[in-house]
Amino acid sequence: MATTTSPARATKARSTTIALKLVMAVTGIIFALFVLAHMYGNLKLLAGESAYNTYAEHLRTIGEPMLPHRGFLTLMEVVLLLALGAHVYAAFTLWGRARGARTQRYAVKKAVAQSFSSKWMRWGGVFLLLFIIWHLIEFTIVKVNVGGQSVAGDNPYQLVVDSFQVWWLTIIYVVAMLALYLHLAHGVFSATQTVGWTGNAAAYRRAQVTGHVMAAVVVVGFLIPPLAILFGLVK
Template sequence: MATTSAPPRPATARRTTIALKILMAGTGLVFVGYVLLHMYGNLKALAGEEAFNTYAEHLRTFGEPMLPYGGLLWAVRIVLLLSLVGHAYAAFSLWARAGNARRSKYAAGRTALRTAWMRWGGVFLLLFVAWHLLHFTILKISPNAGANGPDVENNPYRLVVASFQVPWMTLLYVLAMLALALHLAHGVFSAQQTLGWTGTQKAYRRARLIGNATALVVAGGFLLPPLAILFGLIK
């Protein structure tokens, strides 16, 4: 009686690697969409206190009465959390596979540098996100809050202004945005590559351009409000 043999191990490994790359690309694109929307919201600070606080409140009342107060934010948080778990799992799995693969000394050196840059940049971003949530959402803390009037923690605009009037907090934010820019430049390009959008030389260059442009727009947009606050353009 004939028996069906198991598929070759290399073929299974290739399929698993492709699945992991698709998972990382898909979850990465979720994050790109989120940071673009978040950047747009942050830029409301340039329009003044009323515009920024109205936007912040609208995020909580969006969809009422179909959604409960803050329902949209919780839905977004759940999607982001699931995406974060999937992205981290795929990234570390792929890094482990890449480390075990044989390469020439030159290729191994380049890959190791890029992998280390993405890995530790990603870890730094993860730590920054945890701090960011504690800072603006969970604890609402700022070492300069007292200089901006009472009840600053319940006024999103005043809390942002108080925070970025502190140089070391702005510096931390700048470093995080630089790490995000590098992560986006490579990640957006890699996602396009994984999805098969870089088959020609022209498409490859376009994918590189999209990755770099996304990184520049996002990092630049996020940095405008804190730098404007630090240098006294927003008070």
């Protein structure tokens, strides 16, 4: 046949762009649920040092004695790490495809409908990735107490309070939260669309609103403790 290539019927659905998008959506939803829980935990800070440290310790003992010590936490870390790997892999693969789909650019191109959040999805994602690495180094892996006078040791509350008394750390954190807002606002909606739950105009609009509401809840929740610390409301 002169004008056609043979259709790729045998190709499995698994290797399609939409399958990659589904990977991003599912892993993204895992993250969204995680940050929601994480945010809730952070708010415990407001309940005081002992409440917060008890909560932190509880995270290590969930599921005992069925699970070993720190069993649940490790499991969660593994899941999150795998999700992160898959999310980043799919993102870069799709990014590469998109670049390959238009190798010659327009001389003039206007964005008509693109929202601010969707525009910064990819670079915002890269920024968040860097932030997460720093965030893990700071609070989980090395537990650097940048401004700390004393090594906080096994006192998470102290570590957090000490850290956010350093203004530039708080600024990094606040900027990251803004990035998180943008990423979540589009991401939650986008995941809903990718999973296919927005098959009519009303559901579509609902998903868009949900994205912003969820992003706002998470980010505001995340910002309360550090700002409270910075402004001396929590010591």
